[in-house]
Amino acid sequence: MEAPAHAPGARVEFRGVGVRYGDAAAPAVSNVDLTVAAGTFAVLLGPSGCGKSTLLRTINRLVEPTSGTVLIDGVDVRDREPTQLRRGIGYAIQAVGLFPHYTVARNIAVVPALLGWERARIETRVDELLSLMKLEPSRYRDRLPRQLSGGEAQRVGVARALAAEPRVLLMDEPFAAVDAIVRASLQDQIARVHRELRTTIVFVTHDVDEALRLADRVVVMNAGRVVQEAPPADLLTAPADDFVRSLVGVDAETRQLALERPLIER
Numbered sequence: 001m002e003a004p005a006h007a008p009g010a011r012v013e014f015r016g017v018g019v020r021y022g023d024a025a026a027p028a029v030s031n032v033d034l035t036v037a038a039g040t041f042a043v044l045l046g047p048s049g050c051g052k053s054t055l056l057r058t059i060n061r062l063v064e065p066t067s068g069t070v071l072i073d074g075v076d077v078r079d080r081e082p083t084q085l086r087r088g089i090g091y092a093i094q095a096v097g098l099f100p101h102y103t104v105a106r107n108i109a110v111v112p113a114l115l116g117w118e119r120a121r122i123e124t125r126v127d128e129l130l131s132l133m134k135l136e137p138s139r140y141r142d143r144l145p146r147q148l149s150g151g152e153a154q155r156v157g158v159a160r161a162l163a164a165e166p167r168v169l170l171m172d173e174p175f176a177a178v179d180a181i182v183r184a185s186l187q188d189q190i191a192r193v194h195r196e197l198r199t200t201i202v203f204v205t206h207d208v209d210e211a212l213r214l215a216d217r218v219v220v221m222n223a224g225r226v227v228q229e230a231p232p233a234d235l236l237t238a239p240a241d242d243f244v245r246s247l248v249g250v251d252a253e254t255r256q257l258a259l260e261r262p263l264i265e266r
């Protein structure tokens with residue numbers, strides 16, 4: 001398939017980022033220094049409560065760090081007006097949050113419409129994204145969210161996040177609510193989208209296999225800290241500590257064999 005016109009992904013940098021909610025005893029995120037290179041598919045992996053969503057949400061200012069700085073292509077996100085910033089950053093979450101009274105097409109078109117795109121350009125873009133998500137445009141364009149399966153709704157959510165050709169796409173457990181077969185198919189689709197568009201993706205999961213399957217770089221977190229940042233294969237062959245070893249350790253050899261086969265063309 002011919003790659004559509006798009007902006008290449010942006011670089012995302014965390015410098016000494018910490019987040020403490022209210023008067024919580026421990027910070028949710030501590031002193032994170034991390035660079036996600038332009039066009040990278042980065043996966044934040046770690047147990048529940050370790051700070052993955054908090055760190056992700058500092059990128060689009062849904063959470064403001066209490067220390068440190070987040071930069072997108074070298075520009076401090078605090079120098080950007082939040083609403084403007086968010087229009088340039090796709091955000092897809094588990095609870096898809098489609099507008100129930102809007103058709104699929106109108107849901108996907110929300111940000112392009114806000115940005116004042118012309119109608120014809122929006123219509124072309126909607127159909128392009130539906131096709132990319134393997135949803136036949138003529139069948140799905142005019143449906144309402146309640147006429148979709150869970151997996152279809154999640155694909156519409158991803159299409160919406162991609163609509164305005166963002167240079168950064170944030171995904172917070174976007175496939176957690178669907179069964180294993182649908183999830184595998186959604187993983188294939190997002191991997192293909194990434195190969196075609198080279199958008200920078202920061203993807204949160206606590207599923208080790210999902211992380212290994214999708215990531216260029218896996219960022220392992222524990223108790224608010226980044227404990228290892230490495231390509232999937234390195235996590236298996238050179239875990240940074242016992243935490244990482246136990247996280248990936250179960251079936252590490254099987255996982256390594258799986259990585260050696262092109263599950264999805266990497």
Ligand SMILES: Nc1ncnc2c1ncn2[C@@H]1O[C@H](COP(=O)(O)OP(=O)(O)OP(=O)(O)O)[C@@H](O)[C@H]1O
Pocket residue numbers: 021022024028046047048049050051052053054055206
């Ligand atoms: N708005 C909030 N106010 C107060 N504490 C919060 C808030 N959001 C998250 N926390 C706390 O911050 C810590 C990190 O939460 P976060 O949601 O970032 O974890 P997570 O890694 O995404 O977990 P999960 O895998 O369960 O989604 C947790 O201890 C959580 O209770």
Ligand SMILES: [Mg+2]
Pocket residue numbers: 052053054172204
């Ligand atoms: Mg979370």
